Amino acid sequence: MPSPAVDDYLKTIYHHTEWQADRITPSQLAAELGLAPSSVTEMVQKLAAQGLVTHRPYGPIALSAAGERRAAAIIRRHRLIETWLVREFGYGWDEVHDEAEVLEHSISDRLLEGIDERLGRPTHDPHGDAIPDASGHVHREPFILLGAAAAGHSGRILRVSDRDPELLRSIETAGVAVGAQATVRDAATLRIDGADVALPAGAASAVWLSA
Known part of the structure; x- marks a missing residue:
């Protein structure tokens, strides 16, 4: 079921390895999310039970195939919204993150598709981060x-x-x-x-x- 809390965990795990190879540890995940390590441990166990992550006690955390698809979908929403706010509403690239955090959970798939089409199917957001396509695929160069x-x-x-x-x-x-x-x-x-x-x-x- 849709859950902003689950999506935030999956986004953070996904984002951690976009620009470097090391998987995220539970302590790093807790620091990124500003949560107590015990809370993160409990949620990671729930995510593993749902088949969204793979994890051994005290070891690093990785997204499963299902977790990666879900993370890519919410990241697609976030980055398309950021791009939309910069191009259409004149936001600065330092201003869009918090707005996108709110809107990514509330806009419909129909509106998201309209935004993507209006923007010309962008492949990267204003910061240079890749925007996954509707299938979850991204293109990154070395x-x-x-x-x-x-x-x-x-x-x-x-x-x-x-x-x-x-x-x-x-x-x-x-x-x-x-x-x-x-x-x-x-x-x-x-x-x-x-x-x-x-x-x-x-x-x-x-x-x-x-x-």
């Missing part, structure tokens, strides 16, 4: 985190994390945009359009480039 990129590496800016709205605003103010071509000078500096762009503290772990 990527590297800025903090792990060597000086001289060139690539397109694929994604900027929306975890910290203040950092997101600072990165935008610095002149960084998803899709821009950039060359790494160091972990705190990118060369974009022939000019060196100084990045705010924290950007090295919040910006991804094409590999």
Whole structure:
């Protein structure tokens, strides 16, 4: 049955491995959701009983095929709504997350399909995160985190994390945009359009480039 609480768990587990390979641990999941570890342990057991996750006691958590399909469906809703709010209503990319968190649970499938069609079937949201299609499939190209990129590496800016709205605003103010071509000078500096762009503290772990 639809459940915002279940969806939030599944979204968090899904999102954790989108841009790195390590599976999420129960303690990391508790920290991400701002919940007590005991509450998370109980819910993970329920999700496992429903066939939505696989998990061994004290081990990392992975989505089952059914859990991944459900997570992809709610993430599709969230990211289409974010894209809609930016394109159609003039929201900043640092403002859309909380609005999408509310709307993703309330809009109908018919309205979601209309939004997708009106937007031209976008494949990525304003932050560069992939939007699953109606079947749950996504396309991602090889990527590297800025903090792990060597000086001289060139690539397109694929994604900027929306975890910290203040950092997101600072990165935008610095002149960084998803899709821009950039060359790494160091972990705190990118060369974009022939000019060196100084990045705010924290950007090295919040910006991804094409590999």
